[in-house]
Amino acid sequence: MRQQDLGFDWPQASSLAGPAPAVEPERVVAPVTYVPGYLNPAQQAALYEEAKGYPLSSPDIRVYGQRYKIPRSQAWFGDDGCDYLFSSHLVKALPWPKYANKLRHKLMRELGLRLNGVLVNCYADGSETVGWHSDDETEIAPHSTIASVSLGATRDFVIRHKQTQQKMSFALAAGDLLLMHWPMQQEWEHALPKRLKVTEPRLNFTFRHLLVDFHAGG
Numbered sequence: 001m002r003q004q005d006l007g008f009d010w011p012q013a014s015s016l017a018g019p020a021p022a023v024e025p026e027r028v029v030a031p032v033t034y035v036p037g038y039l040n041p042a043q044q045a046a047l048y049e050e051a052k053g054y055p056l057s058s059p060d061i062r063v064y065g066q067r068y069k070i071p072r073s074q075a076w077f078g079d080d081g082c083d084y085l086f087s088s089h090l091v092k093a094l095p096w097p098k099y100a101n102k103l104r105h106k107l108m109r110e111l112g113l114r115l116n117g118v119l120v121n122c123y124a125d126g127s128e129t130v131g132w133h134s135d136d137e138t139e140i141a142p143h144s145t146i147a148s149v150s151l152g153a154t155r156d157f158v159i160r161h162k163q164t165q166q167k168m169s170f171a172l173a174a175g176d177l178l179l180m181h182w183p184m185q186q187e188w189e190h191a192l193p194k195r196l197k198v199t200e201p202r203l204n205f206t207f208r209h210l211l212v213d214f215h216a217g218g
């Protein structure tokens with residue numbers, strides 16, 4: 001049967017050809033909330049001063065059988081029963097310092113979160129980093145939110161979707177808060193890349209909700 005026999009003219013293939021319609025790849029919405037300037041300068045100063053007395057250390061990690069010091073220093077504070085196994089070290093929770101605890105209670109009160117530990121990271125300058133990872137340890141309470149507060153130098157915090165590799169970057173400045181909601185750790189990774197022009201230290205506090213006594217008795 002010829003086309004005309006159907007009673008109307010079919011477009012020819014050549015007239016269908018043209019520029020492909022511009023279809024944007026679907027963007028995934030990252031489950032984060034960015035709150036610039038969450039801490040005022042006086043609050044930042046009190047916490048920064050306090051942190052000068054924290055017992056920060058750089059534990060070893062093993063990569064393919066080799067030992068390396070992590071390229072930053074850290075301390076873990078938390079409630080009793082909130083020991084934390086990360087980078088294959090079981091770290092005992094140190095008692096809460098005054099201002100870190102005040103900030104924890106401010107976050108809990110204002111955001112309706114439950115938080116029982118904080119990992120403090122110190123990056124002495126832009127050569128210190130954290131590589132791609134998710135905060136998906138099994139002792140982190142399912143569906144909980146991680147609250148990250150930054151002090152000192154501004155650094156880029158980059159997130160990357162595990163499947164699509166879609167990336168977003170946040171220039172986290174002193175006093176900024178970034179909330180990572182469920183399922184951020186399941187679906188995305190994050191990193192703090194090197195920024196060699198940065199010469200000042202940065203501190204970051206990630207407040208977490210751990211399952212209490214997860215590592216007890218074992």
Ligand SMILES: O=C(O)CCC(=O)C(=O)O
Pocket residue numbers: 119121130135148157190192204206
């Ligand atoms: O320093 C930061 O902003 C991120 C720290 C981090 O990812 C972590 O402690 O798990």
Ligand SMILES: [Fe+2]
Pocket residue numbers: 133134135190
């Ligand atoms: Fe992290």
